Amino acid sequence: xxxxxxxxxxxxxxxxxTIIKWLKKxxxxxxxxxxxxxxxxxxxxxxxxxxxxxxxxxxxxxxxxTVAVNTVVAVIDxxxxxxxAESAQGSAVAPAPRAETMAQAPPAPAAAEAPPAPAxxxxxxxxxGEKLRSSPLVRRIARxxxxxxxxxxxxxxxxxxxxKDILKFLERRTPAMGETRAVRPSVPSKPPASYGQTxxxxxxxxxxAMTPQRRLIAEHMIASKKTSAHVTTVFEADMTNIVQTRESxxxxxxxxxxxxxxxxxxxxxxxxxxxxxxxxxNSSLEGNNIVYKQAINLGIAVALETGLIVPxxxxxxxxxxxxxxxxxxxxxxxxxxxxxxxxEVQEGTFTLTNPGIFxxxxxxxxxxxxxxxxxxxxxxxxxxxxxxxxxxIRSMAYLMLTFDHRIIDGAIGDQFMAFLKNxxxxxxxxxx
Numbered sequence: 001x002x003x004x005x006x007x008x009x010x011x012x013x014x015x016x017x018t019i020i021k022w023l024k025k026x027x028x029x030x031x032x033x034x035x036x037x038x039x040x041x042x043x044x045x046x047x048x049x050x051x052x053x054x055x056x057x058x059x060x061x062x063x064x065x066t067v068a069v070n071t072v073v074a075v076i077d078x079x080x081x082x083x084x085a086e087s088a089q090g091s092a093v094a095p096a097p098r099a100e101t102m103a104q105a106p107p108a109p110a111a112a113e114a115p116p117a118p119a120x121x122x123x124x125x126x127x128x129g130e131k132l133r134s135s136p137l138v139r140r141i142a143r144x145x146x147x148x149x150x151x152x153x154x155x156x157x158x159x160x161x162x163x164k165d166i167l168k169f170l171e172r173r174t175p176a177m178g179e180t181r182a183v184r185p186s187v188p189s190k191p192p193a194s195y196g197q198t199x200x201x202x203x204x205x206x207x208x209a210m211t212p213q214r215r216l217i218a219e220h221m222i223a224s225k226k227t228s229a230h231v232t233t234v235f236e237a238d239m240t241n242i243v244q245t246r247e248s249x250x251x252x253x254x255x256x257x258x259x260x261x262x263x264x265x266x267x268x269x270x271x272x273x274x275x276x277x278x279x280x281x282n283s284s285l286e287g288n289n290i291v292y293k294q295a296i297n298l299g300i301a302v303a304l305e306t307g308l309i310v311p312x313x314x315x316x317x318x319x320x321x322x323x324x325x326x327x328x329x330x331x332x333x334x335x336x337x338x339x340x341x342x343x344e345v346q347e348g349t350f351t352l353t354n355p356g357i358f359x360x361x362x363x364x365x366x367x368x369x370x371x372x373x374x375x376x377x378x379x380x381x382x383x384x385x386x387x388x389x390x391x392x393i394r395s396m397a398y399l400m401l402t403f404d405h406r407i408i409d410g411a412i413g414d415q416f417m418a419f420l421k422n423x424x425x426x427x428x429x430x431x432x
Contacts, residue, residue: 003052005074007067010041010342015134016162017041018066018212019073024056030076037073040212044342045309054078064212066164068156134161140370141166144227167219213307224369229405232364235417236398237424239380242266243395249431256432257322264300264354265325267377270423271352272296272316272324278416282349284370285407299348299368300328302335303358310368311335312348321431356380362398373403373413375420 007017020038024030035047036056054076061073134142134149138161142149152169154161210218246261253261275282275296283292298316302309311331313319319327334340351368356379365376378398385394399420403413 001078002057003054003076003078004072005036005048005051005076007039007061007069007071007073008048009069010039010044010046015156015160016066016068016164019061019063020045020212021063022059023047026056026059028056030054030056038338040216041342044340044345045213045304045306045338046340046342047338050076052076052078064209066162066212068160068162134166138163138166141170141223144223145170163219211306217307220369221366224366227369228367228372230364230367230402231405231410231413232400232402233410233413233417234362234398234400235414235421236396237421238385238394239263239397239424240395241427242424243380245427245431253431257325259325259329261325261431262328263377263380264328264352265321266424266427267354267375268298268300268313268316268324268328268352269319269321269429270420270427271350271375272298272319273423274416274420275350276317277419278412280408280412281373281403281416283372283407284349285372285404286370290407293349295349297347297349299351299371300331301351301353302332304336309335309340309345310348310351311340311344312346314347321429325431351375352377356397362400364400365402367402367404372407373401376400376402 007019009015010017017039018041020040022037023035024037030036030050030053032051032053033049036050038045038047056074057077058075059073060075061067061071067073134154139149141147141163142152147166147169149161149166152161152166154165156162156165242263246263246266250261253259279292280290282296283290285291295315296317298313299310300313302311311334313324313327313331316324316327331340331344334344348368348371350371351365351374353365353374354377355363355365356377359379362378363376365374367374376399378400380395380397382393383396384391385396386392387394399417401413401417
């Protein structure tokens with residue numbers, strides 16, 4: 001029996017996914033639950049397992065193609081190659097769709113095959129009074145740009161408006177009745193520079209398309225800068241006590257717990273304690289309301305070859321040092337092997353990023369929406385400092401906090417950092 005392979009719904013609000021790579025080619029044998037293809041969504045990257053054992057008969061969606069959830073992207077023939085040849089006449093799968101419609105429509109039983117749709121048929125439109133179909137992400141983008149979604153043409157199933165649809169609308173829209181634009185003060189008549197103009201370069205070039213994940217990251221970063229009033233404050237912390245604790249306990253920690261002792265759980269635990277003292281950092285802004293979150297869901301940024309992903313440690317306030325260390329290693333390991341579930345990258349309330357592992361001294365991280373702050377940690381290195389009017393060699397690191405100045409004042413940001421700095425410099429929590 002043939003088995004249809006569909007684009008899975010990776011979370012309630014996810015309406016589409018992009019196929020990054022097929023791990024099998026037509027004619028290959030595949031086992032049930034064996035990784036079949038890789039996808040990326042606006043939430044997570046994942047390897048999708050085969051729903052059945054058999055031979056990959058057809059691939060209906062190409063690499064880098066974005067398709068709606070529940071769309072058939074491949075067909076697996078449950079018979080062995082020899083058996084398939086013998087029973088080809090009795091197969092329940094219809095002939096492959098025509099090339100120009102293959103990516104849009106799965107094969108249907110021959111008896112019920114419908115005539116192909118016109119090549120340029122428009123997607124179903126939402127009639128007045130009907131409910132607009134869109135994801136929370138699309139609705140948030142619409143709110144941020146003051147867009148009436150009834151004016152956006154949806155290309156998804158049933159006229160659903162996808163993120164691609166609203167971004168395309170924003171690119172080409174002009175001021176219209178019902179839309180408002182910010183009034184800017186008058187400026188000299190000198191024409192502004194055109195950011196979209198083509199620049200001609202006489203030397204050799206190489207052009208490569210952005211990966212789907214890189215496009216999503218770019219969209220999220222731009223949206224964040226347009227949403228929050230970013231302010232960054234930088235503190236310097238003496239990490240000598242933590243460095244000594246780690247060096248003295250690393251071997252025993254590895255033997256007894258089977259974990260590598262890193263600096264991340266130290267910083268994560270200190271950040272959680274600071275958030276408890278300053279709950280505004282565990283909030284979000286919705287209209288004119290500040291929404292305080294009870295659970296501290298700590299996002300830990302993980303660098304991948306293809307970009308950045310932020311798995312979330314849920315209820316981090318309930319974890320001691322060992323629990324934090326286990327959670328950090330588990331999520332980071334599964335993020336790199338693309339084994340995360342979509343729920344594990346959702347509902348973060350505060351983010352920790354550690355560019356110091358690459359040697360960075362400090363930077364100005366961008367807030368992960370709809371959060372209101374992100375903590376960055378620079379490289380921990382020995383530097384000469386003044387202690388008791390004498391030069392001493394200490395293990396130092398810069399801590400940088402970017403926060404949303406719409407609801408957090410500079411004084412609160414600096415108080416948060418002073419508390420965090422003290423937590424790290426006077427570390428006392430046992431690691432085992």
